[in-house]
Amino acid sequence: MRLYFFNPDSDLALADNGTNYIAPASARRMAQDLALLPVWYAGADSAVLAPSAYNADFLRQMRELFPLQAVLATEPELPDYAGAEVLPWGWNPAVRSYLLRGGICESRLPAPRLLAAYRPLSSRLRAVEVTRRIRDCYPRYTCGEHxxxxxxxxxxxxxxxxxxxxxxxxxxxxxxxxxxxxxxxxxxxxxxxxxxxxxxxxxxxxPIYNKVEDFALEFYSDGQGGVYFAGYSLFSTNEHGAYAGNLLASDGQIEAVIARYIPLDVLMRIRASLRTELAAIYGGIYIGYLGVDMMICRREGVEEYVVHPCVEINMRMNMGVVARLFYDNFVASGSTGRFCIEYFPINEALRARHGQDIRDYPLVVENGRVVSGYLPLVPVTVRNFYRAYVLVR
CATH class of the missing domain: 3.30.1490 (Dna Ligase; domain 1)
Structure with a gap:
């Protein structure tokens, strides 16, 4: 049995590094509103830790359309999963302490010494090291100064x-x-x-670069020294640099977008170099996804593009992986779309937009895959301020 848990404040908890860390109200709100998100990437014999009632009702509705296999687990039921393999969004001392208090066996959780080793590996400083080495290998096609x-x-x-x-x-x-x-x-x-x-x-x-595209290479580390390519992520951010959404498309389609700016063989060589770097740093100690955020940038004053090979390394689950898995498992062949996370300061505005999207983009599902339309990935209630959804055309 696997137990999934959405804790989007993981990086903030690592900054605090305390077992009694309390997330800001906005992060707690996001965690509650989007708690059910892991059902879209959890496999068979798994559960998702989330509040009951409205999440249970939503999950029943979604099972009528999609082959979702995860069940709902509530906080009082944590002792029932004492021996489960726990898969949070990200590891930190606070989430370990929370799960331990909830009844999860200590043997199923990372030891404090391992989490102490994870913390520097989760820092943005790792991107500084990796960027320098990749730039030395591909000076003509890369940028990136830290x-x-x-x-x-x-x-x-x-x-x-x-x-x-x-x-x-x-x-x-x-x-x-x-x-x-x-x-x-x-x-x-x-x-x-x-x-x-x-x-x-x-x-x-x-420097602040002349960015034209945000993208990421997603990898998976097996903890035995192996790091494997898991797919591409082409994403967007808002004016403050916060994540806004992902393109839902095949790896081949995203490769074609990137190849407009740099030769595909160069991308493949950078990808191989990144995999080698990640294997050396993370491969023997960490089990889970690794997302390497990158940018296509335009050189000042010329029609020439370069790639920033390592803006950040996300040592955790990330939205790019969620979008990649959702497209591969739940979008009809030939369709493309957007995967989005949105915040509304007023709940009424969120519900009004949700209702309008239902009317404007009727959902069409065939054989458990979205052909077109709007699909909320978590329930929209009178309490939500965040929503996660896909819009497929």
């Missing part, structure tokens, strides 16, 4: 020298922990840097 900063003097010097740059904390959630520094080392930037250095010990600075 400056590691561990004191205020260097912070001021580097930011003023770059003037326009993006500062990042080592650990943070999607779109969080970013400071778009557009006017040099101002007083607000100085305060932000000081706080990050006190709390996390360092930060990184990098």
């Amino acid at each position: 400056y590691l900063i561990d004191n205020m003097a260097d912070c001021g010097r580097i930011v003023d020298a770059m003037h326009v740059c993006l500062l990042k904390t080592p650990w943070s959630g999607s779109g969080k922990g970013l400071n778009w520094c557009l006017h040099g080392f101002t007083e607000p930037v100085s305060r932000w840097c000081g706080r990050v250095l006190r709390e996390q010990g360092c930060l990184t600075a990098e």
Whole structure:
């Protein structure tokens, strides 16, 4: 038996690194609203930890259309899964403590010493190392500069020298922990840097590139030294850098998009180099998905494109993998679409948009696969502020 658990605050919990970490209200809201999301990638003999009632009703409706095999598990039922293999969105000391208190056997959870090893491997600093090595191998086709900063003097010097740059904390959630520094080392930037250095010990600075596409290479690490390519992710972000959605398309179609900008053989060589790098860093210690976020960037002043080979490494489940698995398992051949996560500050606005999408994009499902239309992936209720859905055309 496998037990899946959606904890999207995992990176924030790693930044805190405490067993009693409490997520911000927005992260707790997202975790509750999207708790049922793992049913779309959980296999047979599995359960998804989520609140009951409305999730149970929604799951029954979805089973009439799709071959979903996971069952619903509620918090009071955790002792029933004491010996299950637990698969959270991401590992951290707080989620281990929560599951242990809930009744999961300690032998089924990563040891504290292993989680201590996971923390630096989950940091954005790993992307600094990998980017440098990939750039050395493919200087003609790549970009990507990262400056590691561990004191205020260097912070001021580097930011003023770059003037326009993006500062990042080592650990943070999607779109969080970013400071778009557009006017040099101002007083607000100085305060932000000081706080990050006190709390996390360092930060990184990098240029703001002329980005034309966000994409990712998804891998799976078996913990025995093997890392395997698991598919492509072509995604979009909002103006703050937070994840917005994924293209639902085949790996071949996404490859064709990337090949508009760089030769396909170069992409294959970079992919092989990344797999080698990941195997050396993660392959012998970590079991689970690894997402390498990348960018296609345009060189300033010329019609020439390069790839940033390692913007970030996500050592956890991620939305790109969810979109990849959903397309492969639940979208009809020949159809394409979008997988999206959206936040609404007002519940009534979310429900109004949900109702409008149902009317505008009628759902057509054949043989357990979406041919076209709008499909919510989690229930939309009077309490939601987040929704996850696909729109297939």
